Amino acid sequence: MPQLWNNILVVTKDELVPNWYKKENTLYSEITRYANKAYGIKRVQLGGNGRQMFISFDSLPPVVQDGIGDPRKLNHVLDQFYKVDGEAVKFFTNFKFEDGTYLDTEFQERYIINASVLKAIISLRSARENERRTKGNFSGAGIAQTLLSDAQSFNDILEKKYKVRHTLPPGEKQFKKTLKDFETIGYAGIISGRHKNANRRKVDDITIELLNNLFAGQPTKPTATEVHRQYEAFLMGYLEVINNETSEIYNPSDFKKLGATTVTNYIAQWSNKIGTHGKRSGDRQKFMQQFSPYHSLLKAKFAGSIISIDDRQPPFKMADGNRVWFYNGIDLGSEAFTCWVYGKSKEGIIMEFYRQMVRNYADWGFNLPAELEGEMSLNSSFVNTFLKEGAMFQYVRIEANKARAKRIEAYYRPLRYNLEKKRIGWLARPHALSESNQPGSQPAPTLSFNDIVQGCLEDIETWNNMPHSVHTHMSRWEVFCQKQNPDLQPTNYAAILPHIGYKTPTSCNVGMIQLNNSLFLLGDEGRIATGNKLISLMTHVEGKDVDVYWLDDNEGKVLKAHVYIGNQLICEAIEKPRYQRARIEQTPEDLANREIMSAYVATIEAYGRRQKKSIDTLTIIDNTPKPKKSFIMPGLKKQVEVVNYEMPEVFDEPEDDETPVLQSFGLKSLKDRF
Structure with missing residues (x-):
């Protein structure tokens, strides 16, 4: 956060490195380059001996100023209510559809941002309703339109401060429905069924969606007439329109020709992107005194709390x-x-x-x-x-x-x-x-x-x-x-392994995955999968190339491994259990490992037998007319002698991990020789 120093708005190096300059040396080189010039980045106080280095905020490039934020300028009203919703992160990273599949990480990020913005909008609505009641106005008319305008204009702030954008509906009707579903159903209310498929089909109101995006999704803020011209050019193939959020390329053949009056009347129902802003002080110290009171913090009572x-x-x-x-x-x-x-x-x-x-x-x-x-x-x-x-x-x-x-x-x-x-x-x-x-x-x-x-x-x-x-x-x-805190939650590996874990491309064959010179089985929630759960996982990964994100423990063994196809989490990979071959040396742990492995193998084999039995034998009768023969092979009708050979009996081959038993054949005892 920029602060005032000797009536100069300044920033520290921590606010510039590594967000805007990769290394401190890069920043120092930039400062030295422009030290004796009338333009460029300027240092107003040297660092060292307990002092911090201060850099003039106004000397920074415009893109850096916009990214950091100028406290002298008005900020967005939603900014004071917005923060990433931790409960939404847990819900969407662990959400499963009915068939057991997870949300794609792209949609996880989108829904987390949308849920966080919706919570901020709910807080803003309560503040505005309270303000109206204090002034004697108990009507809620018009609040929904202001919330919609604030939500749309807040995207620019999200882009600058957090490098993200929300995808809440730009239309008042759809916006109200989304907000209502979120309040009544919860996080699941904003999950769209079409996001289950990689190639999403266009919905019936695609024309409304396109007009909304043309009117509100462009930085030039076109008029209704300009939107109609763009729409006409799009239908004739002169313009190509791409949805930046979904990467969807709109197909002109899916849209009908609309008149200028129709487009104008529809867009007239929308509010302009007007946000209510709060004025902020340029003096950081006064701002902290006014809005951030001094905290007297108590020492944590439990280990693991912080x-x-x-x-x-x-x-x-x-x-x-x-x-x-x-x-x-x-x-x-x-x-x-x-x-x-x-x-x-x-x-x-x-x-x-x-x-x-x-x-x-x-x-x-x-x-x-x-x-x-x-x-x-x-x-x-x-x-x-x-x-x-x-x-x-x-x-x-x-x-x-x-x-x-x-x-x-x-x-x-x-x-x-x-x-x-x-x-x-x-x-x-x-x-x-x-x-x-x-x-x-x-x-x-x-x-x-x-x-x-x-x-x-x-x-x-x-x-x-x-x-x-x-x-x-x-x-x-x-x-x-x-004295560990009893309310601590289990580690959310699904949210951290794709970022801090190691990535290993591999494949799944016969229900086993090769990782770090070891074999791993399919599992979920820390257990090796069996029964219907295993069959469901096999249909997703068997015979396919997968990516395994994993982390090792202090002994170099695999601590946790998750199996992904693309950006989608499929299941866990759990090390294949082993047990002692010699029965006399088997321990209770060996017996448990043998039971787990037997259940794993039996699940797959039983499924194969059921599939085999479900296949019926067919008789194929070929009624195709035979061609007229004009050539006859000489001697073809001569009787051919058929010799019957006795087929040797075929025994089952022993398993690979079994030691062959040596037997002696044809040896007679001394008594039998005479």
Whole structure:
């Protein structure tokens, strides 16, 4: 969020990197290039020594200004009510049709956005009705039209701020119906049956849809007369019209010729795209004082309620003068570090951080934390994927340029001065207030990368075994293990594996999938499928190429694997159970694995037998007239001697995994020889 500094509207580098500049060095190069020129990006305050670098907002390119948002300009009224609906994310990512298939990910995103906008519209409607009642007006006439106009104009804001657009109907009648269905039926009320098919058929009101899109879906805001001209040109083949939301190319042969009066009268029923806007202050501090009161937050009582994450560079240098990067996560209820990754640069560690978090919590047998708080710079590219509320976490709070909002910052200080300071090579702060924390007379020695990492991991281990600040009779790790929040939800793998998992193209043959040199069976909800469920899955994937999104655990084994065809989730892939061949060595686990595998095989074989029995034998009588023979083969009528041969008996071949039994034939005993 831009802020005022010395009467200049400024932004920080965290608001520009990586959204608008890939790396900090790219931003610095851009600043240096235009430093002595009358135009271009301008830096108004240097960073360092506890200060932040400020960049003039007005010197940024227009496209960057529009993307960040100018607080001096009027904002959209729906913006204060809109946020991604976490419950919608959970509903649509796990929604199944009657045949057990999932929604395509493209439609999941569309419905999540539509549901979030509809909830914002409902909140806006309540606010307007309350405002009317306070003024003595108890009539709701006209509110629906204003809500429709606000919904349509809000698409531009969604495009700029979130790079998404909603697909709510542009017509008042259809808009009212969609809103009513959403309020009465719920999330399922906005799912269209035609989205079940990859190639969607055109509906009866396709002409109305096209006219609405021509009138309201163009940035030039054409008049009714211009819409009629475009419609006529479209019918004659001079214009090609494509729906940007569905990628559907309209076919002129499906439309009838309409008169100008008909088009004009229809469009006259629509309201102009007029949104009611609220004026916002250009002074960020006054705005925060007016709308964001000071919070007094209580410490989390349970482990797993919230995790705070941030990056840091431990105060040790390598021989090349660089420092190691760590990305850590601390559970605020137990004060224990639960996730950590490291590297020589920031590149790639953030994605590995979230993978490692899933591995750790699965290894310990706990659900992922309910809430995440973190910084914007490295997480901005994930806010529309697995960091949406309801995906990996129930609640997500990503802050830019707000260190106090990340509780982990407060724990880094005791980690630095109580543990890391005792190690060789510790770097003091040049301007530390305490003399004991200032540099000594001798320069700190450099360390190898492995030595720095090993020391930091030992510090985390020591930290987790130290007494808890509230439960002083317990260590932080004991609090983490024994005081987990009972309301935590299971990990939503369907929402996160396509984004943080590894992708492996493979295929399904005989109900088995090859993955990482191992065989996997079809399953659902953590269990190997059998019965009708298995047959349903086989009809979707057997003999087809599939993509498996999977994640490994801390031992390198497959933790969770999901099978996709295109963008559609089909089922889980569960490792094929194995059991001991020798019966005397079989354990109860071996017997259970044998029972599961037998049920899996029996399901497929029984289905094959049923299919075989359902096929009836036919007799084919060929009544085709035979051609007249004008050529006769000499000697063809000569009797041919038929010799009957006795066919040898054919025995069933042993299974591949059975050891052949050696037998002796034709050997007589000594007694039988005489």
